[in-house]
Amino acid sequence: PQDVALYRSRRDIRVEGQDVPKPIRVFEEANFPDYCLEVISKLGFVEPTPIQAQGWPMALKGRDLIGIAETGSGKTLAYLLPALVHVMAQPRLAQGEGPIVLVLAPTRELAVQIQAEASKFGLRSNIRSTCVYGGAPKGPQIRDLQRGVEIVIATPGRLIDMLEARHTNLQRVTYLVLDEADRMLDMGFEPQIRKLISQIRPDRQTLYWSATWPKEVEALARQFLQNPYKVIIGSSDL
């Protein structure tokens, strides 16, 4: 009630959507597995950032989510830790199955950074992740995909190549992340994004992240998300 409103206003958290859960205040409240809390404390993090405090309880509901917050605000863990929880709740991957979590990102550099974060947390859980991006040899990427990975972080073009060559498939994807959606649109990835999403089951959970909220970014979200929560951090008139 009032203390939630105060907590949100102090951190410039704005929310939209039906039945919005209240933000968490400390990491322990999110109900992540213990090994995640251990990694968080090893990293020296003191408290959730605003996008995490409000985004985690939303993402953990299994609903679609739009998160808008500036660069450096902690968006990666805002979707990665709920992704680990999601994977643990799914049946294990069988031989030949593709990933359960797909993260689409605009650049190789970003994909690599996201995977570095994922592997810090995934190590102790036997949840495997790999990166798929252009401008690098395909061999090692194909090998990882064929070994089986629960989480794939990919740039759109190379992932389409891998799918067309049947090195992986998106039939098991139930948690889809579009990171830096605004940059992906600026870089002209909309057709590739559409093509990829058309191969993913419609009852997936979709999480859509952006630092800015122009019309085109909003229009794309409207097409691919269902009854989303929205969380906006910052006082700018987004």
Ligand code: ADP
């Ligand atoms: P964004 O995607 O919003 O640009 P990142 O997810 O890349 O931001 O996070 C920026 C930096 O903040 C990273 O180095 C990350 O490890 C760190 N970070 C994430 N969450 C926290 C936290 N709760 N406390 C302190 N640092 C954090």
Ligand code: MG
């Ligand atoms: Mg980011």
